[in-house]
Amino acid sequence: AQSVTQPDIHITVSEGASLELRCNYSYGATPYLFWYVQSPGQGLQLLLKYFSGDTLVQGIKGFEAEFKRSQSSFNLRKPSVHWSDAAEYFCAVRVSGGYNKLIFGAGTRLAVHP
Amino acid sequence: EAGVVQSPRYKIIEKKQPVAFWCNPISGHNTLYWYLQNLGQGPELLIRYENEEAVDDSQLPKDRFSAERLKGVDSTLKIQPAELGDSAVYLCASSPDRAQNNEQFFGPGTRLTVL
Numbered sequence: 001a002q003s004v005t006q007p008d009i010h011i012t013v014s015e016g017a018s019l020e021l022r023c024n025y026s027y028g029a030t031p032y033l034f035w036y037v038q039s040p041g042q043g044l045q046l047l048l049k050y051f052s053g054d055t056l057v058q059g060i061k062g063f064e065a066e067f068k069r070s071q072s073s074f075n076l077r078k079p080s081v082h083w084s085d086a087a088e089y090f091c092a093v094r095v096s097g098g099y100n101k102l103i104f105g106a107g108t109r110l111a112v113h114p
Numbered sequence: 115e116a117g118v119v120q121s122p123r124y125k126i127i128e129k130k131q132p133v134a135f136w137c138n139p140i141s142g143h144n145t146l147y148w149y150l151q152n153l154g155q156g157p158e159l160l161i162r163y164e165n166e167e168a169v170d171d172s173q174l175p176k177d178r179f180s181a182e183r184l185k186g187v188d189s190t191l192k193i194q195p196a197e198l199g200d201s202a203v204y205l206c207a208s209s210p211d212r213a214q215n216n217e218q219f220f221g222p223g224t225r226l227t228v229l
Contacts, residue, residue: 004156036220043118043205043220044157090156100145100209100216101170104156 002027004093006105013081014113021076021108023091032094033074034102035065039087047089050074061085086112116140118221120206126227132194135224139187139208146183147218148191149205157205163189164211193226201228 003026013019025031032051036044048059055067065076074091088107095101119138127133139146144165149157160179162170165186174181178197183189193200203223209216 009154041123041222043222044207045220046217049217092156100218101159101162102157102218104158106155 002031002093002095002103004091004103004105006089006091006108008108009106010109010111012111012113015083016080019076019078019081019085019110021089021091021110023074023076023105024072025074025091025093026072027093030069031074033065033067034092034094035059035063035074035076036090036092036104037061037087038090038107044090047076081110081112083112083114086110118206118208118219120204120221120224122224123222124225124227126229127196128229129198130195132192133196133226134193135191135204135206135226137189137191137206137221139189139206140219142210143208143219144186144211145209145216146189147207147209148181148189149207149220151203151205151223153202160191196226196228198228201226 005024007022034049035047038044047063048057050057050067057065063078067074088109090107091105092102121136146163148160151157161174161181163183166183181191203225205223206221207218209218
Protein backbone atom coordinates (compact mmCIF):
# COMPACT_ATOMS: atom_id res chain seq x y z
CA ALA A 1 0.00 0.00 0.00
CA GLN A 2 1.11 3.51 -0.71
CA SER A 3 2.35 5.52 2.25
CA VAL A 4 4.21 8.71 3.05
CA THR A 5 6.65 9.26 5.90
CA GLN A 6 7.82 12.63 7.15
CA PRO A 7 10.52 11.76 9.69
CA ASP A 8 10.72 15.19 11.31
CA ILE A 9 7.72 16.20 13.40
CA HIS A 10 9.10 19.60 14.32
CA ILE A 11 11.95 21.68 12.86
CA THR A 12 13.25 25.05 14.01
CA VAL A 13 15.46 27.23 11.85
CA SER A 14 16.73 30.80 12.03
CA GLU A 15 15.41 33.36 9.60
CA GLY A 16 17.67 33.49 6.57
CA ALA A 17 18.92 29.94 7.05
CA SER A 18 18.40 27.19 4.52
CA LEU A 19 15.70 24.58 4.98
CA GLU A 20 15.20 20.97 3.98
CA LEU A 21 12.10 18.99 4.93
CA ARG A 22 12.25 15.27 4.36
CA CYS A 23 9.65 13.09 2.73
CA ASN A 24 9.87 9.38 1.92
CA TYR A 25 7.21 7.49 0.06
CA SER A 26 6.27 3.90 -0.56
CA TYR A 27 4.96 3.26 -4.04
CA GLY A 28 5.41 0.61 -6.71
CA ALA A 29 5.49 2.76 -9.82
CA THR A 30 6.35 6.32 -10.69
CA PRO A 31 4.57 8.38 -8.08
CA TYR A 32 2.74 11.63 -8.33
CA LEU A 33 4.05 13.69 -5.40
CA PHE A 34 2.91 16.90 -3.78
CA TRP A 35 3.94 19.34 -1.07
CA TYR A 36 1.27 21.37 0.69
CA VAL A 37 1.62 24.09 3.33
CA GLN A 38 -0.92 24.80 6.07
CA SER A 39 -0.77 28.04 8.03
CA PRO A 40 -2.68 28.27 11.32
CA GLY A 41 -6.41 28.45 10.70
CA GLN A 42 -5.95 28.07 6.98
CA GLY A 43 -6.56 25.35 4.47
CA LEU A 44 -3.80 23.52 2.66
CA GLN A 45 -2.08 25.36 -0.18
CA LEU A 46 -0.20 23.54 -2.91
CA LEU A 47 3.49 24.48 -3.02
CA LEU A 48 4.59 22.20 -5.85
CA LYS A 49 4.01 18.87 -7.52
CA TYR A 50 5.96 16.23 -9.41
CA PHE A 51 4.44 14.05 -12.11
CA SER A 52 7.30 13.26 -14.48
CA GLY A 53 10.27 14.81 -16.26
CA ASP A 54 12.78 17.03 -14.53
CA THR A 55 13.38 15.69 -11.04
CA LEU A 56 13.97 19.17 -9.60
CA VAL A 57 10.64 20.93 -9.29
CA GLN A 58 10.17 24.61 -8.64
CA GLY A 59 7.21 25.83 -6.64
CA ILE A 60 5.70 28.95 -5.19
CA LYS A 61 7.22 31.10 -2.44
CA GLY A 62 10.76 30.15 -3.43
CA PHE A 63 10.41 26.45 -2.60
CA GLU A 64 11.78 23.58 -4.64
CA ALA A 65 11.77 19.82 -4.25
CA GLU A 66 13.88 17.04 -5.72
CA PHE A 67 12.53 13.62 -6.63
CA LYS A 68 15.06 10.83 -6.03
CA ARG A 69 13.73 7.47 -7.12
CA SER A 70 16.71 5.55 -5.72
CA GLN A 71 15.98 6.93 -2.26
CA SER A 72 12.18 7.05 -2.56
CA SER A 73 12.40 10.63 -1.44
CA PHE A 74 10.89 13.97 -2.36
CA ASN A 75 12.53 16.50 -0.06
CA LEU A 76 11.43 20.12 0.07
CA ARG A 77 14.05 22.86 0.15
CA LYS A 78 14.32 26.61 0.43
CA PRO A 79 17.65 28.47 0.37
CA SER A 80 16.63 31.27 2.75
CA VAL A 81 13.71 30.98 5.15
CA HIS A 82 11.46 33.93 5.99
CA TRP A 83 9.52 34.30 9.23
CA SER A 84 6.30 33.97 7.23
CA ASP A 85 7.29 30.42 6.26
CA ALA A 86 6.43 29.20 9.76
CA ALA A 87 3.64 26.69 9.15
CA GLU A 88 2.97 22.98 8.83
CA TYR A 89 4.15 21.20 5.71
CA PHE A 90 2.60 18.06 4.29
CA CYS A 91 3.97 15.70 1.68
CA ALA A 92 1.44 13.61 -0.24
CA VAL A 93 1.37 10.87 -2.87
CA ARG A 94 -1.45 10.18 -5.28
CA VAL A 95 -2.91 6.70 -4.97
CA SER A 96 -2.79 4.65 -8.14
CA GLY A 97 -6.18 4.06 -9.70
CA GLY A 98 -7.63 6.37 -7.13
CA TYR A 99 -8.48 9.20 -9.43
CA ASN A 100 -6.69 11.93 -7.58
CA LYS A 101 -6.92 10.35 -4.13
CA LEU A 102 -4.09 11.67 -1.97
CA ILE A 103 -2.28 9.98 0.91
CA PHE A 104 -0.69 12.52 3.23
CA GLY A 105 2.22 12.27 5.61
CA ALA A 106 1.81 13.33 9.22
CA GLY A 107 3.36 16.72 8.56
CA THR A 108 6.37 18.70 9.73
CA ARG A 109 5.83 21.81 11.80
CA LEU A 110 8.33 24.55 10.96
CA ALA A 111 9.21 27.26 13.47
CA VAL A 112 11.35 30.22 12.40
CA HIS A 113 13.48 32.15 14.89
CA PRO A 114 14.28 35.81 14.18
CA GLU B 115 -12.22 34.00 -7.71
CA ALA B 116 -13.56 32.76 -4.40
CA GLY B 117 -11.94 29.72 -2.89
CA VAL B 118 -13.56 26.79 -1.14
CA VAL B 119 -15.90 28.06 1.55
CA GLN B 120 -16.65 26.12 4.70
CA SER B 121 -18.90 26.86 7.64
CA PRO B 122 -18.92 26.99 10.51
CA ARG B 123 -15.22 27.55 11.16
CA TYR B 124 -15.51 26.32 14.73
CA LYS B 125 -18.07 24.15 16.47
CA ILE B 126 -18.27 22.97 20.06
CA ILE B 127 -20.87 20.39 21.00
CA GLU B 128 -21.52 17.84 23.68
CA LYS B 129 -21.15 14.16 22.91
CA LYS B 130 -24.17 12.42 21.48
CA GLN B 131 -25.34 15.62 19.82
CA PRO B 132 -25.64 15.90 16.04
CA VAL B 133 -23.49 18.28 14.01
CA ALA B 134 -23.31 19.33 10.37
CA PHE B 135 -20.64 20.97 8.27
CA TRP B 136 -21.22 22.80 5.02
CA CYS B 137 -18.93 23.22 2.02
CA ASN B 138 -19.24 25.33 -1.10
CA PRO B 139 -16.60 24.34 -3.67
CA ILE B 140 -14.98 26.56 -6.25
CA SER B 141 -17.42 27.37 -9.02
CA GLY B 142 -17.26 24.83 -11.83
CA HIS B 143 -15.41 22.19 -9.82
CA ASN B 144 -17.12 18.85 -10.31
CA THR B 145 -15.11 16.86 -7.77
CA LEU B 146 -15.51 17.47 -4.06
CA TYR B 147 -13.65 15.83 -1.18
CA TRP B 148 -14.19 15.67 2.56
CA TYR B 149 -11.10 15.01 4.67
CA LEU B 150 -10.62 14.38 8.39
CA GLN B 151 -7.52 15.85 10.00
CA ASN B 152 -6.72 14.70 13.52
CA LEU B 153 -4.37 16.72 15.66
CA GLY B 154 -0.78 16.22 14.58
CA GLN B 155 -1.76 14.19 11.52
CA GLY B 156 -2.20 14.71 7.82
CA PRO B 157 -5.64 14.79 6.23
CA GLU B 158 -7.39 11.49 5.53
CA LEU B 159 -10.03 11.16 2.85
CA LEU B 160 -13.55 10.45 4.09
CA ILE B 161 -15.55 10.71 0.89
CA ARG B 162 -15.22 11.93 -2.68
CA TYR B 163 -17.99 13.15 -4.96
CA GLU B 164 -18.07 13.34 -8.73
CA ASN B 165 -20.90 15.81 -9.25
CA GLU B 166 -23.69 14.48 -7.03
CA GLU B 167 -22.42 10.89 -6.92
CA ALA B 168 -20.37 9.60 -4.01
CA VAL B 169 -17.72 7.54 -5.81
CA ASP B 170 -15.39 6.75 -2.91
CA ASP B 171 -16.83 6.55 0.60
CA SER B 172 -14.86 3.56 1.82
CA GLN B 173 -13.31 5.52 4.70
CA LEU B 174 -16.56 7.10 5.90
CA PRO B 175 -17.83 5.58 9.19
CA LYS B 176 -21.33 5.02 7.95
CA ASP B 177 -22.83 4.17 11.32
CA ARG B 178 -22.66 7.81 12.39
CA PHE B 179 -21.40 9.84 9.43
CA SER B 180 -23.37 10.81 6.36
CA ALA B 181 -22.83 13.20 3.52
CA GLU B 182 -24.74 14.58 0.61
CA ARG B 183 -24.13 16.76 -2.38
CA LEU B 184 -27.49 17.64 -3.78
CA LYS B 185 -27.41 19.20 -7.25
CA GLY B 186 -23.69 18.51 -7.44
CA VAL B 187 -22.58 21.81 -5.92
CA ASP B 188 -22.69 22.39 -2.15
CA SER B 189 -22.10 19.52 0.21
CA THR B 190 -22.99 18.74 3.81
CA LEU B 191 -21.21 16.33 6.13
CA LYS B 192 -23.14 15.19 9.18
CA ILE B 193 -22.25 13.31 12.34
CA GLN B 194 -24.99 11.83 14.47
CA PRO B 195 -24.36 11.19 17.27
CA ALA B 196 -20.96 12.78 17.82
CA GLU B 197 -18.37 11.04 19.98
CA LEU B 198 -15.38 12.45 21.85
CA GLY B 199 -13.04 10.94 19.28
CA ASP B 200 -14.65 12.95 16.50
CA SER B 201 -12.87 16.09 17.71
CA ALA B 202 -10.77 17.10 14.70
CA VAL B 203 -10.64 19.45 11.75
CA TYR B 204 -12.90 18.59 8.83
CA LEU B 205 -11.53 19.83 5.53
CA CYS B 206 -13.35 20.22 2.25
CA ALA B 207 -11.51 20.34 -1.06
CA SER B 208 -12.50 20.57 -4.71
CA SER B 209 -10.91 20.03 -8.09
CA PRO B 210 -12.10 20.67 -11.63
CA ASP B 211 -12.64 16.97 -12.29
CA ARG B 212 -11.28 13.61 -11.27
CA ALA B 213 -8.21 13.79 -13.49
CA GLN B 214 -5.24 12.53 -11.59
CA ASN B 215 -3.06 15.55 -12.17
CA ASN B 216 -5.59 18.12 -11.06
CA GLU B 217 -4.76 20.19 -8.03
CA GLN B 218 -7.08 19.91 -5.07
CA PHE B 219 -8.04 23.27 -3.56
CA PHE B 220 -8.71 23.18 0.16
CA GLY B 221 -11.03 25.20 2.33
CA PRO B 222 -10.01 26.51 5.78
CA GLY B 223 -11.74 23.64 7.56
CA THR B 224 -14.18 23.31 10.44
CA ARG B 225 -12.63 22.64 13.82
CA LEU B 226 -14.94 20.41 15.85
CA THR B 227 -14.62 19.99 19.60
CA VAL B 228 -16.77 17.34 21.25
CA LEU B 229 -17.08 17.68 25.05
